[in-house]
Amino acid sequence: MMNRKIVTYTLVASLLVLSVAAIANNQEPRFPGLEENSEYMALRERNNELLVREDSVQALITVAREKFSAARDSITNVDEALDRYSSYIIELEQKVFEIRQERGDVITAINNIEQRYILEHMYSEQHLEERYDEAIAVDTTITTKGSRYLIHNDIFAELLSEADYNELEVAQAEDMAMDSLAQSYVDTYNRLSETANRYKTATVEHDANILYNEFQALSDEAHTLNSEIDKRWNHILDTKYYAYGYILERRLRYDLLDNSSAEFSSMQQQCSANDGYHASDALMHYAVGRPTLLDFEIDVAREFELTEALDSLSTLRDSLRVVDYNLKPLSIERRLFLDYNHISIGRTNYYNASNPLPKLKVYERGTIYRILLGSFRNKQPMTLFKGVQPLYITEEDGNYVYYAGGFATRAEADEAQLFLKEKGFKQPEVCRWKDGVMVNLNAAVDSSGEEDIVPVGNRYVVVIACDSIGDALRDVITTTAPDKRISRIGANFAVGTFTERSEADILISTLMERHPEVAVELKELDL
Numbered sequence: 001m002m003n004r005k006i007v008t009y010t011l012v013a014s015l016l017v018l019s020v021a022a023i024a025n026n027q028e029p030r031f032p033g034l035e036e037n038s039e040y041m042a043l044r045e046r047n048n049e050l051l052v053r054e055d056s057v058q059a060l061i062t063v064a065r066e067k068f069s070a071a072r073d074s075i076t077n078v079d080e081a082l083d084r085y086s087s088y089i090i091e092l093e094q095k096v097f098e099i100r101q102e103r104g105d106v107i108t109a110i111n112n113i114e115q116r117y118i119l120e121h122m123y124s125e126q127h128l129e130e131r132y133d134e135a136i137a138v139d140t141t142i143t144t145k146g147s148r149y150l151i152h153n154d155i156f157a158e159l160l161s162e163a164d165y166n167e168l169e170v171a172q173a174e175d176m177a178m179d180s181l182a183q184s185y186v187d188t189y190n191r192l193s194e195t196a197n198r199y200k201t202a203t204v205e206h207d208a209n210i211l212y213n214e215f216q217a218l219s220d221e222a223h224t225l226n227s228e229i230d231k232r233w234n235h236i237l238d239t240k241y242y243a244y245g246y247i248l249e250r251r252l253r254y255d256l257l258d259n260s261s262a263e264f265s266s267m268q269q270q271c272s273a274n275d276g277y278h279a280s281d282a283l284m285h286y287a288v289g290r291p292t293l294l295d296f297e298i299d300v301a302r303e304f305e306l307t308e309a310l311d312s313l314s315t316l317r318d319s320l321r322v323v324d325y326n327l328k329p330l331s332i333e334r335r336l337f338l339d340y341n342h343i344s345i346g347r348t349n350y351y352n353a354s355n356p357l358p359k360l361k362v363y364e365r366g367t368i369y370r371i372l373l374g375s376f377r378n379k380q381p382m383t384l385f386k387g388v389q390p391l392y393i394t395e396e397d398g399n400y401v402y403y404a405g406g407f408a409t410r411a412e413a414d415e416a417q418l419f420l421k422e423k424g425f426k427q428p429e430v431c432r433w434k435d436g437v438m439v440n441l442n443a444a445v446d447s448s449g450e451e452d453i454v455p456v457g458n459r460y461v462v463v464i465a466c467d468s469i470g471d472a473l474r475d476v477i478t479t480t481a482p483d484k485r486i487s488r489i490g491a492n493f494a495v496g497t498f499t500e501r502s503e504a505d506i507l508i509s510t511l512m513e514r515h516p517e518v519a520v521e522l523k524e525l526d527l
Helices: 004-024 038-072 078-122 125-135 154-159 162-201 205-250 254-274 281-303 307-318 410-422 471-480 501-514
Strands: 367-376 391-396 399-407 429-434 437-440 458-465 485-489 492-498 519-526
Touching (some): 154 162, 205 281, 281 307, 367 391, 367 410, 399 410, 410 429, 458 501, 471 501, 492 501, 501 519
Antiparallel strands (some): 367 399, 367 429, 458 492
16 A cells, blocks of 8 residues: 555645746646635735745845955955955845745745645546546547546446555546646746757846856756656556556456556666656656556556546547657856957057056956066056056055956967067966966976976865954954965855964964854865
């Protein structure tokens, strides 16, 4: 006997998924009559409002992150700006979390109403007969034997236990809703495909980021639907094959059992051969298995001379339209929007008061090469750089540093370096930024001529568990470890890295002594 709690959970989860999909698409209620339920419609409206609010807050997070990146590249007030934007982003992310929590409560309430409706209406004999009237055109003038709804023939209730027969009814109700669930997946997939195409052609980074987040959300929705299709379809197959097989065994029809077993194995082999080639294996399993299950039900109806059920099933089999499962997997790569620019020579006064020298932008993702022209205590006149364009300025270790160009490959950067040497620059150097980390490739060349020397050994990071770095805490850190960077890692902060563990231990001891209320620990990095 099958576990009824699992079946109930399956139905609840199924309704939850379908409710989310319907509300997200602003569809009409899935069940006729619920549009008259004022509580139900108010909940749906509230969920739509929460969806709009979540989208708005996500858009604010995107803008805040862009400003955060711009502030990080600024020459002045970097720490103040980073702290301000970090707090703002955390506040927005908390707001998203609260909205999603409320949406979860709203969707649960919607689900409960729909579940009650199903229990009151969807399992009734009248409703099931009406569904068959809509789906199958049957000549009602012919007198036939039994119910045209296969499992409502007396033999099933007589030979199966009450619990197994009840579960068979649940499986049948799930089976009748499978087409709707499959179509929900196809609709979500189509939206996913459209979003992917829009993302690939977006020309503005801000718009692309919004589309990227939308793609990820739709991917999650498609994954949930895929899991629900898989769970429900496996439950339908297990329940129906068990029930039909049990009854056939009672009739000693081992020939039909052997035939159904062979057909089932063939269906499974076909599914296994196609696994991994489509966007949804579960959708493919359903599309391939649906005709096989129908054929088995036709054999059962024929064996027990259930002529009306046989007519209905045969008509349904002849008119069966298999859902299109040949949907290619969709994925997108995060676009970087790196500003690549080859070097040219123009006017020496190209950068001026009305066209100020731009600050160097450091990208969080991707790789870009630039040419280092020099590092100076004071800002330099533009004539020193002989009209090189594009030119960027940043501040490093108290010096003003000038970089030129932006290149996608090392070969392009080497070519630009040679060009600048020919123009009279004494020591232009190739620098590479990879995911925000800069390496001077010329400085990294050792005596053997090999580049990109990778550090080995151990490095240490001091992790501080606190919501924010106050002035008192920051003073201790900057006094004890003045050359170490403070950065956020998740909900904590990290100071480092330290080459020597003794240096990190000194900072930890000082922090524990002056701020015992703050949890501090040492992290060791093996390079």
